[in-house]
Every structure is written in C-alpha cells, then in structure tokens.
Amino acid sequence: MALLELTDCSLTFGGLKAVSAFSFTLDAGQLVGLIGPNGAGKTTVFNLITGVYRPDRGEIRMQGQSIAGLPTFRINRSGIARTFQGIRLFPNMSVLDNVVVGANQHIARAPVAMLFRTAAFARHNAELHAQCMATLTLLGLAARAHEAAGTLSYGEQRRLEIARALATRPKLLLLDEPAAGMNPQEKVELMEQIRLIREKLQLGILIIEHDMKLIMKMCERITVLDHGETIAVGKPEQIQIDERVIKAYLGEPVAHDS
Amino acid sequence: MDQLLQQLINGLAWGAIYALIALGYTMVYGVLRLINFAHGDVYMVGAMMAYYLAHWLGFAVAPSTIGFVIVLTSSMLICGALGALIELVAYRPLRNRPRMSMLITAIGVSMLLEFGGQRVFGPDPKFFPQLIESRSLFKAGAVVLTNIDLLVICVSLFLMVVLRFIVLRTKIGLAVRAVSFSFETSSLMGINVNTVISVTFVIGSALAAAAGAMVGLRNPKIEPLMGVLPGVKAFVAAVLGGIGNFPGAVVGGLVMGVTETLVAAYFSSTYRDAVAFVILIVVLLVRPAGLFGKVTVEKV
Incomplete structure (x- = not known):
C-alpha cells in the first residue's frame, strides 16, 4: 500500500x-x-x-x-509534516521550544502529574527534551538550542523548520x-x-x-x-x-x- | 505619611483586582487579537456566583476561611465554563470574519450579561456576605493592614504565579504561545487551535471570577452593572502594560489601582474614575505600545 x-x-x-x-x-x-x-x-x-x-x-x-x-x-x-516556503517559525521562542511545539502532541496528558511534578512526569519531560535535542543535533543546531529562533541565520532557520516538522514524528x-x-x-x-x-x-x-x-x-x-x-x-x-x-x-x- | 501608606495598601489591593482582570484581557488578545469587552461582566458574574454559592452552601451564616476557598474556586470553575461558552457561541463562528464583527459581538455579549444579569439577579444591589471577618493584622499609627487586604493581595499573587507556571512550563502553555503567534502554523504542527482558545477563555474568565469574589469581601455592595467600570479600567491597565504582555498587565493593574486611590485621597474622589482615561490618553500619546510592549519598526 x-x-x-x-x-x-x-x-x-x-x-x-x-x-x-x-x-x-x-x-x-x-x-x-x-x-x-x-x-x-x-x-x-x-x-x-x-x-x-x-x-x-x-x-x-x-x-x-x-x-x-x-x-x-x-x-x-x-x-504528515511540512516546512514552509516563507519561514514560519515561532521567532520569540527558543530554538528548542520550537521543536518542543512540534512534539507537542506526544507530551503526556496528565495535568495532575504536571502540577505535582511526579517522578514519572520529570522522566517523561527529560525524555522529550532529549529527543528534541537529538533532532536538533541531526540538523546541526544543537549548539544553538537556547537562542531565540528569530536570531538564527536564514539557512539555520530553514533547518530548524525541518527539525520542528520532524518532531511531530x-x-x-x-x-x-x-x-x-x-x-x-x-x-x-x-x-x-x-x-x-x-x-x-x-x-x-x-x-x-x-x-x-x-x-x-x-x-x-x-x-x-x-x-x-x-x-x-x-x-x-x-x-x-x-x-x-x-x-x-x-x-x-x-x-x-x- | 500615615495616610500615604494607608492609601498605598488600599491601592495595591485594588490594583491586584485590576491586574487579575487585565490578565484575562491580555490573554484573549494574545490568541485572538480581540478586546473581549464582555470580560468585565464575567467578573460581575464571578461576584454574583460567589454570593449565591455562599448562601446556598450556608457559608453566609457560618463564615469560615475554608468556606471562602470553596466559594472562590467554585465561582472560578463556573465562570471558566461561562467563558468557554461565550467563546464557543459568540466568537468561534466569527473567527474567519473581519475582526470588527467579533469586536461588535463582544459589546453585544457584554450588554447581554449586564442586562440579562439585571433580569436574572435583579437590578438592586445585593450585600455580599462577610465570609471572612475583617480584622486588623497590623497597626502602626493610623496605618491599618486588614486581613482582607492581605488576602486579596496574596490570592492574586498566588494566581499570577500559577498562571506564569502554566504559560511557561506546561504543554498547554506552550501551545497557547504557539497559537498566539500563528493559528495556521500551530495547526499544521498538530496543535488543536480550538482547544487552545477555549482553554485561554477558561483561564482568563476564572481569574476574573476570582477578582469578583474577592471584591465582594472588600466592597460588599454588588450589582449587575458593577463590572462596567472595573472592566474598562482593567482594559486600560492592560493597554498601559502593553496588551498581550503578561507582566505588563500585572504592573498596569497595580499602577492603575495605586494612582486611582491616591487621586481620590489627595485631590477629589470625583476624579477617581477619570484617572483611567487620562492614563489611557497619555499612554497612547507617549508610548503607544505600552510600558512593556515592543515597538515594532516596519522594515522596508
């Protein structure tokens, strides 16, 4: 098929x-x-x-x-994930947060765990961040993870768009x-x-x-x-x-x- | 000096109330670019719900702190649901229409709540039950800090910290920030924009309800039109701080509350309500983007 x-x-x-x-x-x-x-x-x-x-x-x-x-x-x-012809990142968020937005629907829905910061929640969060960092590494952007997306060069922004799309798995x-x-x-x-x-x-x-x-x-x-x-x-x-x-x-x- | 300190305490308590309402304006503006004129009336419904809940649950005759907490949270929940309903029925169908349609609808919803409120709750003022007995915690000369003032300030602060946590540290907060940048891009990244907007209304309305319930403790006279003026002032506070900006809304609210009380104390209480509009005019002239707003320069 x-x-x-x-x-x-x-x-x-x-x-x-x-x-x-x-x-x-x-x-x-x-x-x-x-x-x-x-x-x-x-x-x-x-x-x-x-x-x-x-x-x-x-x-x-x-x-x-x-x-x-x-x-x-x-x-x-x-x-199905995509990138855009004209760059459409979230410019005020950090590079990492842009990717985390992409991964958004994979974050566990457990408001109670979130409020009380349970161990499972912390582990899950750490895992998510590790995955997002791995995606950034794949696109050569790991070193810039904590900078604002809007400050990246044009080529880097294009690669970040790909990383964000990949984060939606x-x-x-x-x-x-x-x-x-x-x-x-x-x-x-x-x-x-x-x-x-x-x-x-x-x-x-x-x-x-x-x-x-x-x-x-x-x-x-x-x-x-x-x-x-x-x-x-x-x-x-x-x-x-x-x-x-x-x-x-x-x-x-x-x-x-x- | 004593009078100044006393007025500052009063001003901060009022300012905290304005700040809570202003946060709702700013949140909704952030995601929808809409001035939700019905927001001040949600605050009124918050006070009314607290009034009825206090009577139904019997806390009006047997006041207790725990009773107040129950009344406060229930009123917040009810108004959160009301906010989501308003968005669903009044604003969602107009989302892809010119923005003016939504703005006019917001005024309509506001009137519906005000005059519908007169029909349902009755137009006469009601007296909010004293859920917590007022006593002075601290006295220095003529300066008195009551437990009610402290409660209002502390509860507001607590709610602001919770809001900050939600916006910066949670999944839904991240989604709210993404949606406030672009609906379409967020949706293409798998975010359900409708859910995010509903949640924004729920949170904003719950904060307004908290403000309404707490105002009942300080100024027990409540009536269906009580939300009009605080609504306008909180809106001005949000503009003063830079609409769409969370810390801006809080600072704007506090500035508004303090200025207003000082004017009433040192000049004349007649000018109290005019202050808001003077502030609005000055801000728009001097810093159109607000204290915390970013001035955007268009690139050519």
Missing part, C-alpha cells in the same frame, strides 16, 4: 485552475521531487495534502485512510524549497542532512526545489507541474531530456546549474 495517494485532485480559485486532475503516489522511504515554474501549483499541492485547502474533486489517502477535508492538526497527527515529510536562500556550502550540508534523516527515520519525503542540481542528485522520481497540470513523471535522467519539461521549465537540455 502506498504511503500517500492522491487521485484526480482538482482545485480552482475562481476561474483559475490551480491544480487539475493531479494524481500521485509516494511509498514509504521514497524521496520524490516536485518541480515546475513559479505559479505551477507546487505549493498548492502541499496545501492540499496538509489540509490548508480542500480539493474540489478527488481523493487524498494517507496509508489508505481518506484525509481530504480533515482539519490540519488531524492531518498532521496522521503522520511524521511518516511523510513535505519540504517546500528547503535550500532557498542557502549558499552552496549550506546546500551541500543540507543534502547530507536530508539523506541522513531519510536513512535514520525511514520516512517518505516530497520536496519542492528550484535547485536542479540538488533535485537531480537526490530524487528517485520527479513530477513536473505546469499551470496546475502534470506534464511529466519519471526518473531524473528522463526528466532532463523531456521535451515538454525543457520547454516549460528547464530551458536547455544540459543539467541546469543555479
């Missing part, structure tokens, strides 16, 4: 077809890229999957369960332009970190990115959108030579270096 399955999803805003008849599957442990020119509907697909928008038509299934139309926090709890991670605004060195580190996360946590990852070098290197499969329509699906080497993709997006038949 596929981890995520979208069948024939469509969404229109007024007269504009944002996404039309989009079908897509992703299996556990797969890393798939979603590319296309600006305004092609990539982020809209993320918004459909995470429940920000509800599809006009079509079906979205997570591990066989229909999730279209559920409130966003339920979809998150079903195992997803089975599927959606990354919306994780490398945007990063310098080449940071991009190399990010690729290594994503690879590590995937190996360690065995998640499915769907990634939107304009950096073609990164996409072509990392993804097993790529879906290309243009004007809300799927114009190509295939392995990186197939996508690179696909006539329609070159015309709509890549521009030239050599691997694009941005």
Whole structure:
C-alpha cells in the first residue's frame, strides 16, 4: 500500500485552475521531487495534502485512510509534516521550544502529574527534551538550542523548520524549497542532512526545489507541474531530456546549474 | 505619611483586582487579537456566583476561611465554563470574519450579561456576605493592614504565579504561545487551535471570577452593572502594560489601582474614575505600545 495517494485532485480559485486532475503516489522511504515554474501549483499541492485547502474533486489517502477535508492538526497527527516556503517559525521562542511545539502532541496528558511534578512526569519531560535535542543535533543546531529562533541565520532557520516538522514524528515529510536562500556550502550540508534523516527515520519525503542540481542528485522520481497540470513523471535522467519539461521549465537540455 | 501608606495598601489591593482582570484581557488578545469587552461582566458574574454559592452552601451564616476557598474556586470553575461558552457561541463562528464583527459581538455579549444579569439577579444591589471577618493584622499609627487586604493581595499573587507556571512550563502553555503567534502554523504542527482558545477563555474568565469574589469581601455592595467600570479600567491597565504582555498587565493593574486611590485621597474622589482615561490618553500619546510592549519598526 502506498504511503500517500492522491487521485484526480482538482482545485480552482475562481476561474483559475490551480491544480487539475493531479494524481500521485509516494511509498514509504521514497524521496520524490516536485518541480515546475513559479505559479505551477507546487505549493498548492502541499496545501492540499496538509489540509490548508480542500480539493474540489478527488481523493487524498494517507496509508489508505481518506484525509481530504480533515482539519490540519488531524492531518498532521496522521503522520504528515511540512516546512514552509516563507519561514514560519515561532521567532520569540527558543530554538528548542520550537521543536518542543512540534512534539507537542506526544507530551503526556496528565495535568495532575504536571502540577505535582511526579517522578514519572520529570522522566517523561527529560525524555522529550532529549529527543528534541537529538533532532536538533541531526540538523546541526544543537549548539544553538537556547537562542531565540528569530536570531538564527536564514539557512539555520530553514533547518530548524525541518527539525520542528520532524518532531511531530511524521511518516511523510513535505519540504517546500528547503535550500532557498542557502549558499552552496549550506546546500551541500543540507543534502547530507536530508539523506541522513531519510536513512535514520525511514520516512517518505516530497520536496519542492528550484535547485536542479540538488533535485537531480537526490530524487528517485520527479513530477513536473505546469499551470496546475502534470506534464511529466519519471526518473531524473528522463526528466532532463523531456521535451515538454525543457520547454516549460528547464530551458536547455544540459543539467541546469543555479 | 500615615495616610500615604494607608492609601498605598488600599491601592495595591485594588490594583491586584485590576491586574487579575487585565490578565484575562491580555490573554484573549494574545490568541485572538480581540478586546473581549464582555470580560468585565464575567467578573460581575464571578461576584454574583460567589454570593449565591455562599448562601446556598450556608457559608453566609457560618463564615469560615475554608468556606471562602470553596466559594472562590467554585465561582472560578463556573465562570471558566461561562467563558468557554461565550467563546464557543459568540466568537468561534466569527473567527474567519473581519475582526470588527467579533469586536461588535463582544459589546453585544457584554450588554447581554449586564442586562440579562439585571433580569436574572435583579437590578438592586445585593450585600455580599462577610465570609471572612475583617480584622486588623497590623497597626502602626493610623496605618491599618486588614486581613482582607492581605488576602486579596496574596490570592492574586498566588494566581499570577500559577498562571506564569502554566504559560511557561506546561504543554498547554506552550501551545497557547504557539497559537498566539500563528493559528495556521500551530495547526499544521498538530496543535488543536480550538482547544487552545477555549482553554485561554477558561483561564482568563476564572481569574476574573476570582477578582469578583474577592471584591465582594472588600466592597460588599454588588450589582449587575458593577463590572462596567472595573472592566474598562482593567482594559486600560492592560493597554498601559502593553496588551498581550503578561507582566505588563500585572504592573498596569497595580499602577492603575495605586494612582486611582491616591487621586481620590489627595485631590477629589470625583476624579477617581477619570484617572483611567487620562492614563489611557497619555499612554497612547507617549508610548503607544505600552510600558512593556515592543515597538515594532516596519522594515522596508
């Protein structure tokens, strides 16, 4: 059974077809890229999957369960976490607290234990913090755990978004332009970190990115959108030579270096 | 000198009451960006509930400290539920509408409680039973510290410490802070925003109820419109401290209480109620973001 399955999803805003008849599957442990020119509907697909928008038509299934139309926090709890194209951290909280918010629904609901600070509660809390620190270490942010999130550099904030998403213990991670605004060195580190996360946590990852070098290197499969329509699906080497993709997006038949 | 000290004690007791109400304004503003004009009336309901509970449970005829504690906590629970109900019925359906709709509804809820209160409780003032007998704990010259003043200040302080603990150290507190930054992001991180907002109303309303029940001990005359003026003043206190800011609400409340009592003592009690508005105007002119508020500079 596929981890995520979208069948024939469509969404229109007024007269504009944002996404039309989009079908897509992703299996556990797969890393798939979603590319296309600006305004092609990539982020809209993320918004459909995470429940920000509800599809006009079509079906979205997570591990066989229909999730279209559920409130966003339920979809998150079903195992889907995301990052945002524009950074949306909680800037006044510490880096660690941002991750703890992500882990929020895994904190035991025991108000009595909390009030009386029982040993079990303390142990549980220590465990939670250790897990959150481990997640931060994975993204190379452990040293900055107690700084305010708003003071981090742009690249660090992007990585913190990934850490926060991971803290919700997803089975599927959606990354919306994780490398945007990063310098080449940071991009190399990010690729290594994503690879590590995937190996360690065995998640499915769907990634939107304009950096073609990164996409072509990392993804097993790529879906290309243009004007809300799927114009190509295939392995990186197939996508690179696909006539329609070159015309709509890549521009030239050599691997694009941005 | 004696008079000054005495007025400071009175001012602090009133200030603690304002601070408790102001915290509710600030909490709700933090998550919903709404000035909950009905909040002062929840304080009135808190006093009324304490009055009826004291009579029903028999503490009015047999006063005791434990009786007061029971009355106080029950009134807080009832008003907490009332706050959640108000949010559910009046504000939740309007959450995605223009903010003005919610604000006008808040005024409507306020009037409903005031005039509904006159219908249900009767428009005539009631006399709050003396649940704890007033006696002086401390006397130096003409300065008297009564046990009631001390109780009001200590209970308020205790509730503020509990609130601080909840906001900074618990799961729900973290969720409240996340939600006050962004509904959508919080929800995408698995936080149930509706629950968090309900809890905010429960806590804020319970604090107002505590203020209402304690005011009954100091100023036993209670009536359905008693929440109007303290509500406005606590709102000013919240703005003075920087709305959305918790320590700001407490400091604002204390400043409001003390200033008001001093004005009444040294100038004229006629100007007592005007002070709040003078403070509001001055704050808005000099520090629009309040004492503790951050001035945000828009980046271009």
